[in-house]
Amino acid sequence: MTAKDSAFAPLVYYPLNPKLEVNPMSAVEATGAETHSASTAAGSPQAELAHKCLYYMLLMREVEDRIERKLYRQGKVLGGVYVGRGQEAIPVGSALVAVPEDVMFPSHRDMAVFFIRGVSARRVLAQYMGRLGGLTRGRDGNMHMGDMSVNVVSIISALAATVPVAAGAALALRYKGIPGVAFSYFGDGSTSRGDWHEGVNFASVQKLPVVFICNNNQYAYSTPLNLQMACANVADRGPAYNMPAEIVDGNDVLAVYEATRRAVAHARGGQGPYLLECKTFRMTGHSAHDAAHYVPKGLFEEWGKLDPIVRIEKRLLDENWGTQEEIDELHAAVTREVDDAVAWAEQSPYPDASTLLDDVYESQ
C-alpha cells in the first residue's frame, strides 16, 4: 500500500518490542487512495504546519461526525461512541510534535493521534464497525485500539490506567537509551483516579520522560469540575509532584503545538515529566446517547465561537499562509478521503466466530 500522505515526510518507526506485532495487517496499511495534497501550496514551515494542523483536525472532525451522526444512527456502529468534537486541537497540536520513537497513549477523545501516526481513516472506521480491518480485528471497539509497530498503546476503559503504563514505557525508553518521550493523554476527571496519582508520582520521582497532556473539557460524563476536584486547575496538581505544569488554550492548535514543544524539550532533556493542561470544552454529550441536559446551554454557544478549526482557518488567511480556495479544497479532500474510508470499512468482513478462542495467549 502507498504511504499515507506523500506531502509529509514518511514516519519511520522503532517499535519497542517488534514481537508484539500480532496484527496481520500493519497499522499503516490500507491507506485510502484519496489523500490530500494541500501542503503543496504551503510555503514557509509555519504555513506548512498550519495546513497540517487543519488537515488532521478536519479529518478527525469528519470521521467522528460520520461515526456519531450517521453510522451510529444507522446501527452500523454499535456500543459506546465518544467523540472529541471541539477538542481536535489537543491531539493534533501535541502529536504533531512527536517523533517516531515517542510512545503515544491517546485517550478516548484523541482520534487524530492515530492519523498522525499513520493509521488510516479506513482502519479507524473498520475498528468502530467491529470489522477485521480495524486495529483490534473486531476484538474491541471505538478508541480502544493500539499498535506497537507505530508506538501507540491502546487504552483500557478504566480511566487513567494508562498513566502508570506511560511511566513504564518512559522507563523502558531511558533503559534502552532511546531518546523518546511518552505522551500520556487523559481528561480532567481521570486525574481523580489513584492510578493517575501513582503514575505521575512515579514518573516524577524517577524523572521519567513523560509529557502528561490533559484535555480539560470541564466535564467528566455529567460531573462538572467543582465536583471533581477542589483545585481550580488540573495544572495545580503539578507542584505537589514537583513537576512543571502549564495551562494552554486547548482550542488554539498552534498554542498547543508550541506548549508541547516546550514540554517535550524538558522531558527529552532528562529533566523529568511535564504537565500540560489544555483548557477546552466538550461540544457534545458524554457519548452518543447523552443529550447533556446538565450543561448550561449558553456554554455550547460560548465555546462554539472558539472552535479550533474555525480559528486556524482564520489564522491561516490572516497570516497569508494560504487561500480560501486551498481551505475549500482541503475540506473537499477530507470528505473524499472519509467517503472512501467508510466504503472500505463497510466492505471489511466481520471476524469469523471460529476465531473466538484465538490469541488469548501467544501459543495455545
Next chain:
Amino acid sequence: MSTTYLEAIREGLWEEMERDPNVFCIGEDIGEYGGAFKVTAGFLEHFGAKRVVDTPISEAAIAGASIGAGLMGLRPVAEMQFADFISCGFDQIVNFAAKCRYRWNASVPMVVRSPSGGGIHGGPFHSQNPEMWFVRTPGLKVVCPATAYDAKGLIKSAIRDNDPVLFFEHKALYRKIKEDLPTGDFTVPIGKAKVVREGRDLSIITYGAMVWTALEAAETLAKEGASVEVVDLRTLVPLDRELICESVRKTSKVLLLHEDTRTGGLAGELAATISENVFEYLDAPIVRVTAPDTPVPFSPPLEEAFLPNAEKVVEKARWLYRY
C-alpha cells in the same frame, strides 16, 4: 402496573432510603444525572445532596468511603458505573471490607451495586461478569437477581444486611423484563435459591440473565418431551447447597449454566458440591454451558459466539436428556 427490573431496584433503594435515614447512595454521576443507567433518577431532588453523594472518578474512594461510613453505622449503597470498574476499588472491597468482621469483629454494612453482563455490544470493558472475584473472597456476600421481584426484594435485604454485599445487576435485563410487583414492603432472603420451573428429567442450575436463557431452553425441550427443572440461585454467597442437592436428587441429571467465563466460574464449585453430596443420585456426567475463557469480544459475530444462549443450552441438555 408492571415494574421493570431497573425500576424494581430503584423502588427498593428509594423505599429503604425512606425507611432508614442511615441509608445513603454514593457514586459517579448519580446525582443530577441519576446514574449512567438512571437507577437513581430523581433521588437528588427528593433526598438531597447529603444522601445522594456524587463522587469524583475514584472507585477506591467510593468503596473505601462506604466502608468508613458503614463502620460508623451508616448504610451506604455504592454504585459502580459499570461492574468492570469495580477492579479499581478491588483492594478496599476484598481486603478491607471483607476482613473486618473476622479480624476485629467490626460490622461493615455496605452494598456495592454493579451493572454487569454482556449482550449489549459493550466490548471487553463494559460486559464483564466479575462476581467470582468476590465469591472466592470470604466475608463478602454476592447477590445476582434475575427478576424484578428478586431485584427489589434482594436490594432491600442487602441494605439491611450487616455484612458487605456485592449486588450484581444484569444490564441486559434492566429494561427488558417486567412484572407486576406486590405493593408494600417485601424482602427476598439472601442465601435462598428458587425453583423457577419444576421438572423431572434434568436440572439447569443458573443465575442472573441466564435464568431467562434456561427457561427459554426448557420451553424448547418440553416440546421434545423433556421435563426440565430450572433453579435460579439468586445468591451466590451464601450458596443454597440444600436446594441444589434437592433438585439433583429429584432429576439425577444436571446442567450448570453461567454467562461468566469457564475456568474458575461458579459451575466448578457447583459441580464439586454436587459430587460431594449427591454423587450417588447422578445418572449422567455433570455438564457446563458457560462463556469460553476469553475476554468479552466486541464485534457482534464474536460476542454472539462468546455468550451462552438457549440454542447452546438446548444442544447440551438434549445430549444429557438422552444419556
